[in-house]
Amino acid sequence: MGSSARTPRKPKQKTSSIQGLTSLDTRQIQLGSNVTTVNVEQIPGLNTLGISAVRIDYAPYGQNPPHIHPRATEILTVLEGTLYVGFVTSNQLNNTLIAKVLKKGDVFVFPVGLIHFQFNIGKTNAVAIAALSSQNPGCHYDSELGPSERNHPSVLIFCQSIPTGCNAVKSLQAKFWSNN
Numbered sequence: 001m002g003s004s005a006r007t008p009r010k011p012k013q014k015t016s017s018i019q020g021l022t023s024l025d026t027r028q029i030q031l032g033s034n035v036t037t038v039n040v041e042q043i044p045g046l047n048t049l050g051i052s053a054v055r056i057d058y059a060p061y062g063q064n065p066p067h068i069h070p071r072a073t074e075i076l077t078v079l080e081g082t083l084y085v086g087f088v089t090s091n092q093l094n095n096t097l098i099a100k101v102l103k104k105g106d107v108f109v110f111p112v113g114l115i116h117f118q119f120n121i122g123k124t125n126a127v128a129i130a131a132l133s134s135q136n137p138g139c140h141y142d143s144e145l146g147p148s149e150r151n152h153p154s155v156l157i158f159c160q161s162i163p164t165g166c167n168a169v170k171s172l173q174a175k176f177w178s179n180n
Helices: 153-161 165-176
Strands: 033-038 052-058 063-066 076-082 083-088 096-104 105-112 115-120 124-131
Touching: 033 063, 052 063, 052 115, 083 105, 096 105
Parallel strands: none
Antiparallel strands: 033 052, 052 124, 063 115, 076 105, 076 124, 083 096, 083 115
């Protein structure tokens, strides 16, 4: 599925590259992480190619909170630091938490449409790069979920699985959910 705002054209340098993924923009960190997106909006040449990428910078104990990509599978590679990552399977698989601690060079896959997270469990910054299987993967954080989805088993399993526990998740819900 291509972007409706872009039409595929002959590749050109200005529509096929982006600069600036080498440094962290600390102004963007809210929850201890910053996600720099590279998709069809930044590189029009990605239209119809079915791929995009993100760089994620994590402060010590920072997180990329629970979210889903409705149109893409994600493969994440840790470049620096130690991350606790995971996703919760669908109802058909009993909402099982699949999680692992990743170190530099480790790779983890998050299937399309499943709620997932990354948490920096280290005392130092962490950096990861992820590729997604869509030029426009979409991203919905749990703060954008509806009231019935907030108590979904996958969210409850997630909040019990992270080192900060359910109280931290409830605090984030109060701060970022518009209709709590």
